Amino acid sequence: MLGILRADPALVADRPGQTMIGDKNYFGAGFETELADAGVRLLRPARKGEAERVGSGLFKPLRQTIESINQTLKAQLDLERHSGRTAAGVTVRVLQRLLALTAAIWHNDKTGAPVRRSLTAYDH
Template identity: 55%
Template sequence: MSADLDALLTCLYVLVDDLLPGRRRFGRPPRISDGELICLAVAQVLLDCADETRFLRLAKQRLSHLFPYIPGQSGFNKRLRCLAPQLAQAVTLLAQLSPSFCDRLRLLDSTPVPCAASRETVRRSQLAGLGGYGYCRSHSRWFWGFRLYLLCSPDGLPIGFELAPANAPERAVAAELLERVLEPGQIVIGDKGFAGSEFEQLVASLGGTLLRPDRKNEQPRFGSLGGIRQWIESTFDTLKDQLSLERHGGRTLTGLVSRIARRLLALTAVLLHNWQLGTPGRHLTAYDH
């Protein structure tokens, strides 16, 4: 096994094909299976080719030895939208195979997922009424769309995620996420936005412990936690800079969820593959060509 795209896709196909249940179909059997299609979508993310038509042309040259049949753009996009739940499930199943899944430390944060840049686009978007306006503190700007809430391990392994309108209350969304995936005895490190006695009590009721940077107007408790907080910021940097999180191209809710899940699955697959090679970490360069 080596650190290259072919080896990663082969290992991913074996895992996905075993872990995900088969879907009952009527009519002719598909020329490309769900497992193959998911691997093809991961390849698109790792090759950083946002345009699907261009990627499928590239895949016929670069990946035809792994995928005997490459679908057209319409079928590729339609099938992957239908596979959004399976993509999200695959992220969880692969994460459970990684050694860092057993780490007691969890990092919690959110990041903007913009979906439109002009008022007219917002008005005509199929996501109108679903997305919302939010403020990005790190870039000091307003945006329209959603926020991705991510709970991950210290090395950036996605443990759970939620996609919510940008104007949704942060603590309410984070509470739903933690109720679903937090295990007793785990320590959650969040930012100042998760301050509040009710949220702390919720985490405690789930058997966890919440740590966050101290606010200026309160007594010192946990310190700044700057170095540890940087871990999840670097994970978001990887998702945005190398896996094009903000250039997702989603125009419908199912399409957006599918495209976000593909990027998280690509990150999870790389982390797991690097663990298996004995070189743990978010090293993506070997898989982007």
């Protein structure tokens, strides 16, 4: 995370007061000090032996949401086999699949389909 922030300082400079969410392995006094100096607030679960941290009640439902989204992207949209050869190619393929899913959800909602996130009816 620190490497990303060092490589592109505009990530923090252009967005003051950011909050980043990480897992319990994003820890260490030096790490957290460097983030704080950059103006970034870190939310993460407490490690064993640590006192409970602010925002800890958010992590379980948030993780379930993230895992659900990742599963949709990997399984239903087949993003693990995107066939992109360049970063731009991967980006285009990911975005086209997200657009297709969004259009299908919109269509299914407007037509009263019982399952809105399904692309099965369009998989021919």
